[in-house]
Amino acid sequence: MKKLFGLLMLSCLLIFGSNAVAKAEELKEVFIEGVEEMSQEEAAEYIADYIGLSQPFNLDELTGMNSIAFNEEGIAVSFTTICNLGYAEKVGVKEVYLQRRPEGSNTYGNIPIWDYFCDYETNTFSYHGGYEVKDAEEGLYYRGKQRHFIVYEGVEYSYYSYTGEIHYVFD
Numbered sequence: 001m002k003k004l005f006g007l008l009m010l011s012c013l014l015i016f017g018s019n020a021v022a023k024a025e026e027l028k029e030v031f032i033e034g035v036e037e038m039s040q041e042e043a044a045e046y047i048a049d050y051i052g053l054s055q056p057f058n059l060d061e062l063t064g065m066n067s068i069a070f071n072e073e074g075i076a077v078s079f080t081t082i083c084n085l086g087y088a089e090k091v092g093v094k095e096v097y098l099q100r101r102p103e104g105s106n107t108y109g110n111i112p113i114w115d116y117f118c119d120y121e122t123n124t125f126s127y128h129g130g131y132e133v134k135d136a137e138e139g140l141y142y143r144g145k146q147r148h149f150i151v152y153e154g155v156e157y158s159y160y161s162y163t164g165e166i167h168y169v170f171d
Helices: 002-016 024-030 040-050
Strands: 062-071 074-083 088-101 109-124 126-133 141-152 155-162
Touching: 062 141, 062 155, 074 088, 074 141, 088 126, 088 155, 109 126, 109 141
Parallel strands: none
Antiparallel strands: 062 074, 074 126, 088 109, 088 141, 141 155
């Protein structure tokens, strides 16, 4: 659980502090061997790939960020939606899925998390949420899929995004 918490905290650092590069000494806390021998840039890229951190998208109206991490107990996905226009009536996510695929396949199957449900904040400019899946099947590849949305001055803007992919295996 400590490892998962460390990875999620690091993913938040990487998402919100994209201009700041973490020092290799600080990365030891996430328990990934070999990171301390890497340069700061190599370590940041390695950690981002390890936890399935995708690049945030940025539209004129909204910005979406998400990440995925795992340990032996399960998978955790976190996401953030930001309204770039100011305070919006609603800011959130909907149509939230965990997608999985077997090795050798290019086709993902959807596991509905919040299929017809949406979660949002009102009269704000940002939303942050996430979920955990405890019964993930070892050996499969996983990624999160969600639709970030805002309602600003009565108009809805939305965009689908995906986390990076992780391979759910343990040595």
